[in-house]
Amino acid sequence: MAYLELKNIYKTYGEGKDATEVLSNINLSIEEGEFVAIVGFTGSGKTTLVNLINGLLEPTSGEVLFKGEPVKGTSHERGVIFQNYSLLPWLSVEQNVLMAVREAFPKREKAVWKRKAAHYIDMVGLTPAINKLPKELSGGMRQRVAVARALSMKPDMIIMDEPLGALDALTRGNLQDQILNIWGKDKRTALLITNDVDEGIYMADRIIPLRPGPNATLGPEFKIDIERPRDKTELNDNPIYKTTRNAIIEYLMGIGEGRKSEQQSTYILPDLAPKSFVRL
């Protein structure tokens, strides 16, 4: 039985005439310990899909099964890393993480909470900034706090919604490695939503493209049979990497082309010429 299973998911926003179907007929199953990436264009319904899985939204029809049980609301078993970090700006790094630890382990003592929080902050390398406020941190550091917060609840599955989307290329690479490192230690199930094909190939076992919405649905899956730990520089010469990358991009571009041709129409340009030009 799959660890996480989505069966015939449809999600519609609005009602009656104004109803727009964002997701249609989504089927997905993720095995325990697997790292799956979903790649898609911006605005294709990725965040909606994530919110269905983490329990912030309910599907209009279909079922989300986690460990065989239907998902009802959020749960500490599924940790979420939001696209925009969503740290609480009035709390320090430690307090942000402590808040999560306290909720996940309500019966422990304060000292235990503090130790756990410190452990996860150390894991993302932010111990020197433990008492700082989010506004005093860089974008990359903020996202690391968000990672520490999600991990500190010891979730069975970790869901990442474009976690590195707003970061610069170098910070991005660093954080990818850090996330992989942490994931490699206890092989938790992970779902990564991204718009970067390279990031997906570098990090995931399996990539599934999301055909853009409205009526977004999942495309064919691509397995990434590259051994871990993967090396970014070597990856460029890896034949599997090249073929997979090309196939995915071709697929996504194909959808993009299809999308373009749908919108194509002819425009009649006005017959204008600058004054100084001699009309031929």
Place this chain on the structure above:
Amino acid sequence: MKQSVTVSKSEEAKWLEGIKVVLSKLQFKTPTFNLKKIIVPVISIVAFIGIWYLGAEALRQREINFRVEKALTDQGQAAANALQACFASNESTCQTNTLPSPTQVWASVITLVNDYYVVKQDKLDFKNKTAAVNAKRIAAGKAPIVYTGRASFVDIVIRSLKTVFAGFLLAFFIAVPIGIVIGLSPTLRNAINWFIQIFKPVSPVVWYLLVFMIVKTLLIGTSSDNSFLISFISVGLCAMWATLVNTAVGVSTVDKDYINVAKVLKLGQLQKIFKIILPSSLPLIFTGLRITLSVAWMVLIAIELLAQSPGLGTFVWEEFQNGSSESNSKIIVAMFVIGIIGFLLDRFMLTIQNMVSFNKSEGI
């Protein structure tokens, strides 16, 4: 011995450090010498006083001309000349009753300051005189005799400040809890909205009358002076609306990202309110409180005047009524004092507001 010295030194250093932190938070920057920043306000102040002086002089001349002319037609040349001479001598019996000039106002400032020392001495004398009697009265279980003589200007200002702070606290304790509750519940918000919309624009005078009706009846039969009670309640009720509305808006429009965090962390309802909703609406609540304090200070004058509470409002009104040669300039002094205190109160609230506020982008 030596050790204890070093310890106290480090303590001192800690204190200094603490004071520095507080100062930096209060936004007191070490003034850098900037010629433009100093000269421009100085020029504008000089210009203001100059225009004021010329204006006051013109008004004074107009009144003198009118009165001399009137004397001329009514009583003849001799009376007119006498009146002219009297005005020129600038004696206290021949003062115009118009806008006072800056010099007259400054003279009143000095009068009021001197008066403060006189009253202080009076109080001291009174205390000495009644010390023996009061000791006996206290021993006998009776209330001591207290000074009920003339109040100095400083006493008046302190009385006004007390009224405004009592009113502000009342507004705080009414508006913030109600604002939170109606911010959380759309049903209650709908239920109370008409009430807020109707009572928000009511004038301070009417609030005073309303409070007067109720308090007077509640305290019927007691002889104590309830002007302070009535005036601070009126001030509070009149000024609380900004806080009420801002709190409700702040609580009801918490950022969706924060609510999502609360959901993902599975915070309980109370936890959600105290750890997410309230902290994130603090900036708006404090904006409301700042408006409330400045409104409270503004309506205070009118309400004190009506309530006969011996504060600045009553001071201004009594000076206007008694019409002595210095009355007008004392009113102007009171005006400046009111303005300056209002400005300082606003600065104080702004500092607190800046301490608690954050940008939403800071979490992103």
